[in-house]
Every structure is written in C-alpha cells, then in structure tokens.
Amino acid sequence: MSKVPEMFGCYVFNESVMKEKLPKETYKALKKTIDAGKPLDLEVANVVASVMKDWAVGLGATHYTHWFQPMTGITAEKHDSFISPTDGGHVIMEFRGKELIKGEPDASSFPSGGLRATFEARGYTAWDPTSYAFVKDGSLCIPTAFCSFNGQVLDKKTPLLRSMEAISEQAVRVLRLFGNNTVNRAIVTVGPEQEYFLVDKEMFDSRRDLIFCGRTLFGAVPPKGQEMDDHYFGVIKPRVSAFMKELDEELWKLGVLAKTKHNEAAPAQHELAPIFTTTNIAADHNQLTMELMKKVAAKHGLVCLLHEKPFEGVNGSGKHNNWSLATDTGVNLFEPGKTPADNAQFLLFLTAVIKAVDDYQDMLRVSVASAGNDHRLGGHEAPPAIVSMFLGTELSEILEAIETGHKYSAHTAGKMTLGADVLPAFPKDNTDRNRTSPFAFTGNKFEFRMLGSTASVADPNIILNTIVAESLRQFADELEQADDFTEALNTLIRRTIKKHKRIIFNGDGYSDEWKKEAESRGLLNLTSTVDALPCMISEKNLRLFESHKVYSQQEMFSRYDILLEMYAKVINIEALTAVEIAKKDIFPAVSAYVSELCSAAGALGEYGADASAHNELIGSLSALNGEMFRAVRKLEADLKAAPSITDRLEHARYYRDVILADMATVREKADAMECDTASEYWPMPTYEDLLFGV
Numbered sequence: 196m197s198k199v200p201e202m203f204g205c206y207v208f209n210e211s212v213m214k215e216k217l218p219k220e221t222y223k224a225l226k227k228t229i230d231a232g233k234p235l236d237l238e239v240a241n242v243v244a245s246v247m248k249d250w251a252v253g254l255g256a257t258h259y260t261h262w263f264q265p266m267t268g269i270t271a272e273k274h275d276s277f278i279s280p281t282d283g284g285h286v287i288m289e290f291r292g293k294e295l296i297k298g299e300p301d302a303s304s305f306p307s308g309g310l311r312a313t314f315e316a317r318g319y320t321a322w323d324p325t326s327y328a329f330v331k332d333g334s335l336c337i338p339t340a341f342c343s344f345n346g347q348v349l350d351k352k353t354p355l356l357r358s359m360e361a362i363s364e365q366a367v368r369v370l371r372l373f374g375n376n377t378v379n380r381a382i383v384t385v386g387p388e389q390e391y392f393l394v395d396k397e398m399f400d401s402r403r404d405l406i407f408c409g410r411t412l413f414g415a416v417p418p419k420g421q422e423m424d425d426h427y428f429g430v431i432k433p434r435v436s437a438f439m440k441e442l443d444e445e446l447w448k449l450g451v452l453a454k455t456k457h458n459e460a461a462p463a464q465h466e467l468a469p470i471f472t473t474t475n476i477a478a479d480h481n482q483l484t485m486e487l488m489k490k491v492a493a494k495h496g497l498v499c500l501l502h503e504k505p506f507e508g509v510n511g512s513g514k515h516n517n518w519s520l521a522t523d524t525g526v527n528l529f530e531p532g533k534t535p536a537d538n539a540q541f542l543l544f545l546t547a548v549i550k551a552v553d554d555y556q557d558m559l560r561v562s563v564a565s566a567g568n569d570h571r572l573g574g575h576e577a578p579p580a581i582v583s584m585f586l587g588t589e590l591s592e593i594l595e596a597i598e599t600g601h602k603y604s605a606h607t608a609g610k611m612t613l614g615a616d617v618l619p620a621f622p623k624d625n626t627d628r629n630r631t632s633p634f635a636f637t638g639n640k641f642e643f644r645m646l647g648s649t650a651s652v653a654d655p656n657i658i659l660n661t662i663v664a665e666s667l668r669q670f671a672d673e674l675e676q677a678d679d680f681t682e683a684l685n686t687l688i689r690r691t692i693k694k695h696k697r698i699i700f701n702g703d704g705y706s707d708e709w710k711k712e713a714e715s716r717g718l719l720n721l722t723s724t725v726d727a728l729p730c731m732i733s734e735k736n737l738r739l740f741e742s743h744k745v746y747s748q749q750e751m752f753s754r755y756d757i758l759l760e761m762y763a764k765v766i767n768i769e770a771l772t773a774v775e776i777a778k779k780d781i782f783p784a785v786s787a788y789v790s791e792l793c794s795a796a797g798a799l800g801e802y803g804a805d806a807s808a809h810n811e812l813i814g815s816l817s818a819l820n821g822e823m824f825r826a827v828r829k830l831e832a833d834l835k836a837a838p839s840i841t842d843r844l845e846h847a848r849y850y851r852d853v854i855l856a857d858m859a860t861v862r863e864k865a866d867a868m869e870c871d872t873a874s875e876y877w878p879m880p881t882y883e884d885l886l887f888g889v
C-alpha cells in the first residue's frame with residue numbers, strides 16, 4: 196500500500212497538476228479566479244482547456260462532459276468526444292475554452308418546477324473552477340453549475356455556492372468586530388459519514404421491489420435481526436472487505452479522502468467516512484462516493500443499497516453531516532479558545548448556531564424531507580422528526596451560568612463575565628455523547644444526523660449556511676452599532692441564550708417523554724415530508740433566502756413543487772410495484788402451496804390420518820390470500836383516483852394518507868403468509884437471505 200500517495204488524486208486536475216502543466220501566467224490567472232470566485236477570462240480558459248485535454252487524453256480520456264447536479268438529487272453528464280475533423284478524413288483531439296466554461300445541454304427533461312417553459316428547453320452549464328475537473332470512465336468531467344437561460348437555478352451546486360458566500364460575508368463582519376482584519380473569507384467545512392447496505396446481486400435481481408424502489412416492500416422479520424449487536428464494528432467479511440478495498444482505491448484516485456470504514460448496526464450495513472473538506476467539494480465527493488459504491492459493488496457480485504430504509508424492522512441508513520466553519524487562515528471558529536477574547540468569539544458563533552437551529556427548525560426538517568427518509572425519521576434507531584440540539588451537560592451549564600449571571604461552580608470560582616474570564620474547561624470529546632440527537636455539538640463541529648443516506652448533502656448545507664448567515668447578520672447589525680462592544684456582546688449572548696435555549700436537549704431523543712416535552716417547549720414535530728414541505732413557502736423563509744441571495748422566491752416555489760411531485764411519484768412507483776408483486780408473485784405462490792396442501796390433506800384423509808394441520812393452514816392461508824387480493828384491488832382503485840386531485844399538496848397528502856395505508860395492508864397480509872408458507876414456494880429471497888446472504 197505504499198503506492199497510496201502516488202495513487203491519490205491521480206485522476207484529478209488539481210492544484211499541483213495545474214501548477215505543473217499550466218504556463219505560469221495562466222496558472223496565476225486561474226488561481227486568482229478560483230480564490231476570488233470571479234468569472235474566467237476566455238483567453239485564459241482556452242489555454243486551460245487545451246492543457247486539461249492533453250492531460251486527460253494522457254489518462255485515456257476520449258470525451259468530456261459537464262458534470263452537474265440537477266434537482267433529481269443525483270448527478271448528470273452528457274458526453275462529447277474531443278474529436279474534430281481535419282483534411283483528408285482525419286481527426287484531431289480538440290477542446291476549446293468556451294467548451295470548458297459553458298455547455299448547453301438540452302434541459303427539458305430535468306425537473307424545473309415550472310421555471311423553464313417547455314419551449315425554452317435549453318439550459319446551460321457553467322464551470323465551477325472551485326471544484327477540480329477529473330477523469331472518470333474515459334471522460335474528462337468538469338464540475339458545473341446548471342441554470343436556465345434566464346439565469347434561474349436548476350441545480351443544487353449554485354445555491355450551495357451562494358450560501359457559502361452568504362455565510363462567509365456575515366462571518367467576516369463578525370470577525371472584524373473582534374478586531375480581526377486578516378481574515379478575508381470564512382469557509383464551511385463538511386465531512387459526511389455515509390451508511391449503506393450490501394446485498395447479493397443475484398438475490399437483488401429476483402426482487403422487483405429492490406430493482407424499482409431500492410427498498411423491500413414485502414418481507415417478514417427474520418428470526419435474527421440486529422438485537423445481538425454483533426455486526427456493529429464486527430469483523431468485515433472477505434467479500435465485503437474486497438469491495439471496501441477497491442472502493443477506497445477508486446475514491447483515492449479521484450481525490451476523495453476516504454478515511455474510515457466499518458460495519459454498522461444492522462446486518463449487511465456498513466459505513467464510510469471521509470476526511471472533511473470545503474462544502475462544495477464535499478458535496479461533489481459524496482456524489483462520487485455514492486456512484487462508485489454502486490459501480491464497485493457490481494464488480495463484486497453485490498448491489499449497494501443507498502435507500503434510507505431498505506428493510507423494515509432493522510436500522511435504516513443515514514448520512515451524518517459534520518459541519519463547521521473555518522477562516523481562510525485555518526482557524527476553526529467552533530473550537531473553544533484559550534483566551535477570554537477567543538472564548539467570547541466562540542460563544543458568539545455558538546449562540547449564532549443555537550439561534551439559527553431554533554429559528555429555522557422547519558427548514559432543517561425540510562432539508563432532509565423525502566418519501567424514503569420518512570420511513571426512517573422517528574423510527575427507533577433514527578433521530579426523531581423533532582429538531583433539537585445537543586450541547587452536552589458541561590457546555591449547557593456554562594451557557595446557563597452566562598444567561599443567569601451565576602457562577603459556574605464546577606469549574607470556576609467566580610461569576611463568568613464574557614470577554615474577561617477564560618471559559619472553564621469542559622471535556623470536548625465526551626465519548627458518551629448523545630447518539631440520539633438530530634443536531635449535536637461534537638467538540639469543534641456540529642453533526643446533523645437527520646439526513647437520509649440517499650440525500651445530496653447540498654440541500655442541508657444550503658440551509659445550514661443560510662440560517663447561520665442570518666443569525667450572524669443580525670448579530671453584526673446589532674454589535675456594529677454598539678458603543679461598548681464587550682457590554683453589547685454580553686447582553687446579546689445572554690438574551691440569545693434565554694430566547695433560544697428551548698432548542699437545547701441533552702436527553703434521549705428517541706423517548707416518548709421527549710415528544711411530550713418538545714411539544715410543551717413549542718418545538719415543531721413535522722412527522723412527514725408532506726407536513727414539512729409547505730414551510731418552504733412561508734413568508735419568513737422566502738424572505739430569508741431572498742435576502743441572502745441564495746434562492747429567489749420563484750426558485751423556492753419551483754423547488755417546493757418539485758419536491759411535492761417527487762414525493763408522490765416515488766410512492767406511486769412503489770404502489771405499482773407492490774401491486775405487481777402481490778398479484779403476480781405472492782398470490783400464485785400461496786395458491787400453489789395451498790393446492791399442494793389440499794392434495795396432501797386429501798391423501799391423508801384416504802389413509803384416515805390426521806390432516807388437521809393441513810386443513811388449518813389451508814383455511815388461514817387461503818383466507819389471507821383473499822384478503823391480500825382485496826387489499827390489492829382497493830390499492831389499484833385508489834391509485835386510479837389519484838390523478839384527479841390537481842392540487843399538488845392535496846395530491847401528495849393523498850399518497851401519504853391513502854396509498855401508503857393501502858400498501859401497508861397489502862404488506863401485512865403478505866408478510867403473514869410468508870411466515871406460514873413453505874420456503875420452496877416463497878417467490879423471492881427473504882429478509883434472512885438478503886441480510887445474511889453476503
């Protein structure tokens with residue numbers, strides 16, 4: 196493995212490749228563009244494109260693609276070859292600056308939520324030079340933003356970049372107040388831990404629910420689940436280990452900082468965590484990670500399931516979004532300091548997050564809302580749908596001492612005064628830290644745990660960056676007016692803690708008591724996607740995103756439409772799949788088994804032997820099969836009625852309240868029959884096969 200340093204990033208047109216291959220002047224110009232976020236000059240782009248092409252061709256590339264992140268939540272690419280005809284029927288490999296900086300894919304088939312009239316099919320992609328280009332599968336991939344021709348955003352990268360600007364601007368204002376004149380930018384850092392399941396490819400192929408929906412729609416709970424806790428951090432099986440090894444290598448080649456891998460709580464569940472990096476690169480890299488997980492799995496006869504809840508009754512998969520803010524001089528702003536001034540600054544940034552999470556619980560919930568994640572949030576193993584924040588006992592006590600002006604007895608002798616006293620030491624890395632909290636402070640960063648495993652990390656980070664930018668903006672507005680900064684700071688921090696401490700909860704987030712307690716604190720409990728999404732278009736939230744130039748009102752409305760539509764579509768596909776499986780696989784299989792039981796019972800009767808068990812099974816199974824059949828008929832009829840509901844929100848509600856309930860009834864009957872049907876008759880691999888078959 197000594198080759199790792201050479202292997203790392205070998206397919207990436209990164210800083211050192213640029214420095215080595217580009218003419219000095221071009222490199223300088225490009226670097227300036229990247230650092231200042233300015234548009235690239237066409238002359239410079241021409242040189243960069245040509246050098247990039249030679250570099251990519253050297254790595255076997257024949258095509259280039261603008262790689263972008265439309266609203267589908269995954270990535271999109273359209274490949275053009277470098278060939279350009281010359282005299283005598285020959286071609287040369289050519290790539291021009293304008294092809295590097297701008298592309299014009301036909302955008303009509305990407306969701307736009309009405310932002311782009313259908314006759315205006317064109318969208319354009321524009322290179323984001325802050326993300327490095329890379330070679331994948333024989334194509335030079337250029338990370339790009341994706342917009343409609345009138346400039347409206349059709350992707351997830353653009354608002355993410357805008358939100359990074361917004362928080363940077365406000366953080367710098369606050370830092371200036373603390374007398375810091377050297378910092379020019381604040382950089383959001385993100386490290387997403389990615390959970391996933393691996394199942395055998397052959398078994399996967401014989402389950403239409405996995406093929407079409409990514410999750411099982413049927414399946415009785417096996418005799419053994421995860422109750423023994425023997426999978427978590429357990430020894431990795433050879434086939435899985437081979438997969439992980441290849442995945443690491445492929446990721447390293449693409450410059451992804453894959454760091455940690457281990458088995459997760461559920462059987463067949465695993466996790467990969469990278470080393471954190473800047474938000475937009477983290478978002479790109481997480482997309483690449485998910486893509487490669489699927490590709491590499493296929494090479495090992497496996498399928499990687501990224502669905503948030505592939506199996507009922509065992510843990511679902513999440514994605515932990517570790518988030519922090521650093522200066523361009525490399526200082527983590529959520530690292531408690533060693534001097535009184537540093538601590539005051541730390542506490543101000545901390546209270547900014549507390550305020551943001553409380554003020555915008557609704558948008559944080561929206562940022563993780565999807566049909567798939569609804570099965571997970573509020574389940575026993577996932578954070579609840581209620582947004583709250585874990586700070587740990589010590590830090591909470593410190594905040595309380597600041598708020599009430601009382602002394603913090605455990606660690607300090609006197610009363611704490613901000614800006615004068617050193618923050619009492621508190622154990623930073625408390626190992627027993629709360630795993631049930633949706634939003635936990637973990638020493639020098641926050642871990643947002645509500646994300647489902649499939650999600651693009653762009654959405655939650657767009658929200659996080661913007662809501663914290665808003666807190667910081669309000670703080671800066673107030674403090675910039677103050678005559679006595681220290682006094683004003685003290686007042687502001689006290690007042691903010693008092694007002695927003697209801698969001699802090701250090702107890703068991705999975706408990707029922709918490710639900711009651713949260714309600715009495717006035718916290719939101721938006722249990723389903725359909726409950727959460729309308730928050731997107733509330734006056735308060737529209738104003739927030741508009742004022743920070745992250746989303747225009749129109750862009751918010753379009754996203755709202757897209758998400759509602761996607762929710763209904765996902766459930767529609769699941770319902771149709773459930774109908775197919777129930778009618779064409781399960782019903783005939785159980786009928787066949789019942790018919791076999793009937794002949795056996797008849798034969799036993801002729802011998803005067805006891806056929807009571809057979810008769811009992813014949814009775815119960817055929818009754819259940821009949822009930823399932825009728826439930827399927829009801830589901831079919833209800834599906835037919837869905838298109839007549841024209842209001843998008845009502846339509847989505849109908850899927851949640853009627854269709855999901857119908858599907859649950861079908862499943863209940865089917866799972867009950869699975870328990871009583873002979874294995875050889877059951878028409879698909881069971882949970883036992885899937886979870887323990889690798």
Ligand code: ADP
Nearest residue numbers: 384385386387388468469470471517518519640
């Ligand atoms: P765990 O949560 O499993 O105990 P760690 O706390 O070490 O593991 O880190 C989890 C993730 O948090 C990793 O992806 C790591 O890179 C990321 N992380 C660590 N520091 C930061 C930071 N300052 N900003 C963003 N992510 C970070």
Ligand code: MG
Nearest residue numbers: 388515517642
């Ligand atoms: Mg973690």
